[in-house]
Amino acid sequence: MDRPVMGWDEKRREWMKSHRTFGSRDETRVLVLTGSQPTPCKNPAGDNLLLRLFKNKVDYCRIHGYGIFYNNAILNPKMRSFWAKIPLVRAAMVAHPEVEWMFWVDSDAMFTDMEFKVPLERYKYHNLVVHGWPDLIYEQKSWVGVNAGIFLIRNCQWSMDFLQKWASMGPISPDYARWGKILRSTLKDKLFPESDDQSALVYLLLKEHKEWGDMIYVENEYFLHGYWREIVGKLDIIDEKHEDAERRAPELRKRHAETVTETFAEARQRHVAAECRRPFITHFTGCQPCSGEHNPEYRENSCGVEMGRALNFADNQVLRNYGFRHNNLTEGSTFIPLPFDFPGDESDELI
Amino acid sequence: MDRPVMGWDEKRREWMKSHRTFGSRDETRVLVLTGSQPTPCKNPAGDNLLLRLFKNKVDYCRIHGYGIFYNNAILNPKMRSFWAKIPLVRAAMVAHPEVEWMFWVDSDAMFTDMEFKVPLERYKYHNLVVHGWPDLIYEQKSWVGVNAGIFLIRNCQWSMDFLQKWASMGPISPDYARWGKILRSTLKDKLFPESDDQSALVYLLLKEHKEWGDMIYVENEYFLHGYWREIVGKLDIIDEKHEDAERRAPELRKRHAETVTETFAEARQRHVAAECRRPFITHFTGCQPCSGEHNPEYRENSCGVEMGRALNFADNQVLRNYGFRHNNLTEGSTFIPLPFDFPGDESDELI
Numbered sequence: 001m002d003r004p005v006m007g008w009d010e011k012r013r014e015w016m017k018s019h020r021t022f023g024s025r026d027e028t029r030v031l032v033l034t035g036s037q038p039t040p041c042k043n044p045a046g047d048n049l050l051l052r053l054f055k056n057k058v059d060y061c062r063i064h065g066y067g068i069f070y071n072n073a074i075l076n077p078k079m080r081s082f083w084a085k086i087p088l089v090r091a092a093m094v095a096h097p098e099v100e101w102m103f104w105v106d107s108d109a110m111f112t113d114m115e116f117k118v119p120l121e122r123y124k125y126h127n128l129v130v131h132g133w134p135d136l137i138y139e140q141k142s143w144v145g146v147n148a149g150i151f152l153i154r155n156c157q158w159s160m161d162f163l164q165k166w167a168s169m170g171p172i173s174p175d176y177a178r179w180g181k182i183l184r185s186t187l188k189d190k191l192f193p194e195s196d197d198q199s200a201l202v203y204l205l206l207k208e209h210k211e212w213g214d215m216i217y218v219e220n221e222y223f224l225h226g227y228w229r230e231i232v233g234k235l236d237i238i239d240e241k242h243e244d245a246e247r248r249a250p251e252l253r254k255r256h257a258e259t260v261t262e263t264f265a266e267a268r269q270r271h272v273a274a275e276c277r278r279p280f281i282t283h284f285t286g287c288q289p290c291s292g293e294h295n296p297e298y299r300e301n302s303c304g305v306e307m308g309r310a311l312n313f314a315d316n317q318v319l320r321n322y323g324f325r326h327n328n329l330t331e332g333s334t335f336i337p338l339p340f341d342f343p344g345d346e347s348d349e350l351i
Numbered sequence: 352m353d354r355p356v357m358g359w360d361e362k363r364r365e366w367m368k369s370h371r372t373f374g375s376r377d378e379t380r381v382l383v384l385t386g387s388q389p390t391p392c393k394n395p396a397g398d399n400l401l402l403r404l405f406k407n408k409v410d411y412c413r414i415h416g417y418g419i420f421y422n423n424a425i426l427n428p429k430m431r432s433f434w435a436k437i438p439l440v441r442a443a444m445v446a447h448p449e450v451e452w453m454f455w456v457d458s459d460a461m462f463t464d465m466e467f468k469v470p471l472e473r474y475k476y477h478n479l480v481v482h483g484w485p486d487l488i489y490e491q492k493s494w495v496g497v498n499a500g501i502f503l504i505r506n507c508q509w510s511m512d513f514l515q516k517w518a519s520m521g522p523i524s525p526d527y528a529r530w531g532k533i534l535r536s537t538l539k540d541k542l543f544p545e546s547d548d549q550s551a552l553v554y555l556l557l558k559e560h561k562e563w564g565d566m567i568y569v570e571n572e573y574f575l576h577g578y579w580r581e582i583v584g585k586l587d588i589i590d591e592k593h594e595d596a597e598r599r600a601p602e603l604r605k606r607h608a609e610t611v612t613e614t615f616a617e618a619r620q621r622h623v624a625a626e627c628r629r630p631f632i633t634h635f636t637g638c639q640p641c642s643g644e645h646n647p648e649y650r651e652n653s654c655g656v657e658m659g660r661a662l663n664f665a666d667n668q669v670l671r672n673y674g675f676r677h678n679n680l681t682e683g684s685t686f687i688p689l690p691f692d693f694p695g696d697e698s699d700e701l702i
Contacts, residue, residue, distance in 0.1 A: 015608065038684035040399035047398035048391035054402065055421045058409055062420065067413050070406045073666075073686045075675055091673040095609045257366065258446045315424075322442040324426055333389035335424045 001076055001087055001172055004164050005094065008157040015097040028120055030152075031099040032061050033085070033092055035071030036107045036290055043292025045304055050290060052311050053110055059318045060111040063261045067099065076172065082148070082197045083170045090163050093155045102159075106149035108287055109225070112235075112310055113278035114317040115265035116222070118152065126217040127154040128162065130201065131225035134218055137205050143183070143190040146205070146218065147225040148198035149283060158215060165212070169200040223279040231282050232306040235313045235329060241276035242268075247343050255340045258321045278317075282310050308332055352427055352438055352523055355515050356445065359508040366448040379471060381503075382450045383412050384436070384443055386422030387458045387641055394643025396655055401641060403662050404461055410669045411462040414612045418450065427523065433499070433548045434521045441514050444506045453510075457500035459638055460576070463661055464629035465668040466616035467573070469503065477568040478505040479513065481552065482576035485569055488556050494534070494541040497556070497569065498576040499549035501632060509566060516563070520551040574630040582633050583657040586664045586680060592627040593619075598694050606691045609672045629668075633661050659683055 016025060034057055041047045054070055061068040074080065075087040089102050096102075101120065123129050132146030153159045169179045179195035183203055190199050204212050223231075246253040249271045252264065269277070286295035287303035294303045309329040316325045320338060327334040367376060385408055392398045405421055412419040425431065426438040440453050447453075452471065474480050483497030504510045520530045530546035534554055541550050555563050574582075597604040600622045603615065620628070637646035638654035645654045660680040667676045671689060678685040 019608070019611065036402075040396060044395065045391060047402055051398055051402045051405065052423070054405060054409075055423065058405075058419060058421060062418050068409060069413065070409060072403070072406065073670060073675060073677075074684070075673070075686065075688075088673075091675070094674070095672045097608050098610050257370070257448050259449055260370065319424060321446045322426070322439075323445070324424060324442075326424075333425070335426065337426075 001079070001090070001164070001167050005090065005157075005160040008093070008160050012097045012155065019098070025100065026098075027100045027124075029099045030064075030101045030103050030118070030120075031067040031069060031092060031096055032057055032103045032105055033069050033071065033088060034105050034107055035069075035084070035088065038072045038074060041290035041292075043288075043290060046290040046292060049304070049307060050107060053107055053289070053307075056110045056311060056314050057105060059315075060114055063114055063258060063318075064117060066103070067096070078171045079167070080171075083167070083172075086163050086167045086170070086197070089153060090160065093159065096155070099155055102153050102155060104149075104151050104153070105281070106283065108285065108289055108307075109150055109281050109283040110307075110310060110314060111280065112226075112231070112282045112314045113280045114314060115261055115268060116278070116280045117262060117265065118224075123152065123154075123217050125215075127156060127158045127215040128152070129217045129219055129224070131220060131223075132218040133220055137202055137218070140189075141187055141202075141206060143187040143196075143199040143202055145202045146198065147283065147285070148201050149285065150225045150281060162212060162215075165204070166197065166200060169195050169203070170197065171195075223281055225283050226279040226281055228282050228284045228287070228306060228310070231279050232310060235309060238276050238278055239313065239316075239329070241272055242278070243343055245271040250341075250344055253341060253344050255321055255323065255338075255342075258318075261321070284310075305330070352430070352441070352515070352518050356441065356508075356511040359444070359511050363448045363506065370449070376451065377449075378451045378475075380450045381415075381452045381454050381469070381471075382418040382420060382443060382447055383408055383454045383456055384420050384422065384439060385456050385458055386420075386435070386439065389423045389425060392641035392643075394639075394641060397641040397643060400655070400658060401458060404458055404640070404658075407461045407662060407665050408456060410666075411465055414465055414609060414669075415468060417454070418447070429522045430518070431522075434518070434523075437514050437518045437521070437548070440504060441511065444510065447506070450506055453504050453506060455500075455502050455504070456632070457634065459636065459640055460501055460632050460634040461658075461661060461665055462631065463577075463582070463633045463665045464631045465665060466612055466619060467629070467631045468613060468616065469575075471503075474503065474568050476566075478507060478509045478566040479503070480568045480570055480575070482571060482574075483569040484571055488553055488569070491540075492538055492553075492557060494538040494547075494550040494553055496553045497549065498634065498636070499552050500634060500636065501576045513563060513566075516555070517548065517551060520546050520554070521548065522546075574632055576634050577630040577632055579633050579635045579638070579657060579661070582630050583661060586660060589627050589629055590664065590667075590680070592623055593629070594694055596622040601692075601695055604692060604695050606672055606674065606689075606693075609669075612672070635661075656681070 036050050058068055069092060071088050079087050085104050089104060092102055129152040130146045136142045137145035176195055180193050183195055183199040184190050186203055187199050251267055252271060284307055288294050312326045312329045312332050319325050323338055324335045325338055327336055387401050409419055420443060422439050430438050436455050440455060443453055480503040481497045487493045488496035527546055531544050534546055534550040535541050537554055538550050602618055603622060635658055639645050663677045663680045663683050670676050674689055675686045676689055678687055
């Protein structure tokens with residue numbers, strides 16, 4: 001991070017010109033980035049959860065034709081924990097000039113709607129997309145005004161500059177301690193003294209809005225980040241409502257080639273009430289699956305149990321096209337085969 | 352598995368016709384299949400190894416544009432352990448009519464040449480490709496005449512029939528016990544009494560060659576399966592030879608967009624002696640990373656240590672385009688940044 005990338009838009013354009021097989025710039029090319037520490041987890045159940053969380057993301061990416069890169073390297077020894085994603089995103093932008101959007105997703109977040117696709121056309125005039133609430137950012141000046149654990153960032157020079165700015169508030173900077181104080185005095189509810197990436201992002205929106213704000217889209221019309229405690233209690237009823245809809249609408253329930261999954265999303269939206277839609281991303285913030293040191297507010301074991309249920313909820317949407325589903329959401333290791341037309345009358349056709 | 356799939360070639364053709372976006376049949380479409388048990392590993396280090404083994408396969412697939420599906424479901428309760436891949440391969444063929452080749456890779460195998468691409472054109476007239484040695488199969492009648500932990504199988508009716516036949520020698524069949532006896536009396540070196548998938552495959556090559564053998568390609572010109580004990584001692588010298596070649600040949604060492612990696616494979620082959628080429632797949636047979644119950648012949652801990660080294664060896668080939676490498680092969684969690692032209696003089700260009 002000590003040498004800024006310059007002239008990236010031109011370099012990227014040059015690369016695209018000399019690699020015509022990628023055609024012209026394609027604004028729908030997405031690379032999902034995620035990762036965890038290089039060493040095994042302290043929590044005995046941690047690595048199995050990381051494995052399943054990774055599988056969930058790989059499933060989502062396969063269905064939508066996205067690339068995925070799992071980072072378990074420390075690219076900059078000073079940029080650990082929540083700061084580690086910044087050097088990774090930068091390195092991935094350089095290694096993937098053909099990709100338009102880098103999609104960072106924290107290891108403790110999972111896709112819980114495998115059909116939903118990020119509405120990229122909505123962000124045509126923006127370079128960074130993050131889940132947040134304008135009144136929490138601009139009125140309440142809260143460090144939870146956005147969630148920085150999931151974001152989309154466009155592969156362009158603006159983003160290089162933004163990442164450089166963002167990183168300059170982190171442990172790589174000689175001003176790290178000073179930034180901690182500034183952030184804490186600006187965002188009154190910030191819990192800990194060190195400068196963190198999320199508070200830094202809220203600060204930039206608040207205090208340097210003129211320079212950065214216009215290109216940042218604060219999203220909250222769907223769960224780009226969904227807080228797990230608001231979601232997990234609804235998973236069973238969501239499943240029920242979807243099964244009801246499938247009983248009513250045969251076009252929803254036909255088993256289909258996995259690669260045409262996206263074409264089913266719209267029909268499903270028509271048949272399921274808005275409040276029963278599957279949440280796009282469920283984020284287990286505070287659960288720390290790898291260390292096991294979850295927020296003390298959370299009931300003992302609720303993190304592990306609910307992550308398992310949400311993973312099975314998502315996995316059922318995938319397994320279905322392979323002809324199976326989990327016996328129930330809580331117990332993950334027994335499966336039942338599904339007829340081709342489940343939950344309708346059996347027929348033997350693949351569509 | 353109790354209902355055979357019929358007329359699959361026609362059904363697949365029909366599907367391709369009605370989904371023109373996939374164009375005509377593309378014989379280079381590959382889906383890698385792998386997986387492990389649904390529950391956490393008994394070996395405390397197991398899940399972390401599975402996570403890294405999965406990342407290795409995802410990296411390979413991203414570089415080559417292949418899909419990947421990680422199965423941790425039990426699709427048929429009778430078909431566990433090495434038999435579990437058969438119902439999975441069948442389900443994946445149905446869920447992916449657009450894919451020509453299913454590429455099963457055991458969880459304990461890893462790609463150790465990230466540039467090498469399976470020479471699919473060589474298998475134009477075959478439907479199943481497996482690593483093996485004709486003299487071990489046909490002369491010595493050995494159960495290790497092939498390795499059934501890694502294979503390519505074409506998505507077609509022949510394969511549906513073959514999988515049905517193969518499965519009929521497994522635990523799903525009323526003749527399972529009888530098959531155990533037949534296999535043991537045919538393949539004198541078979542170690543255990545139960546019928547296993549690998550012995551069954553050797554048996555079909557030997558005894559039902561007329562029916563199946565012509566469509567099965569027994570490969571051994573490259574390491575489609577490389578036995579780890581013959582490989583791990585050479586990793587350091589292979590790395591050295593490649594670095595030497597990169598010092599001599601600037602075109603090998605330039606950092607490049609990950610997506611053009613394949614175009615470097617050929618140049619590298621020209622500059623590195625055949626005996627120093629990276630092995631395509633290193634297979635840790637007998638290591639059982641998840642249970643930890645490795646072959647008692649192996650030195651305590653040699654499985655874990657050598658898997659870690661081989662994973663780092665492969666990961667270095669990936670990380671390089673992101674500007675980093677592991678400090679050394681043995682210690683996995685420290686990394687060093689690489690200049691753009693490593694190991695040559697520094698320059699700042701991406702090609």
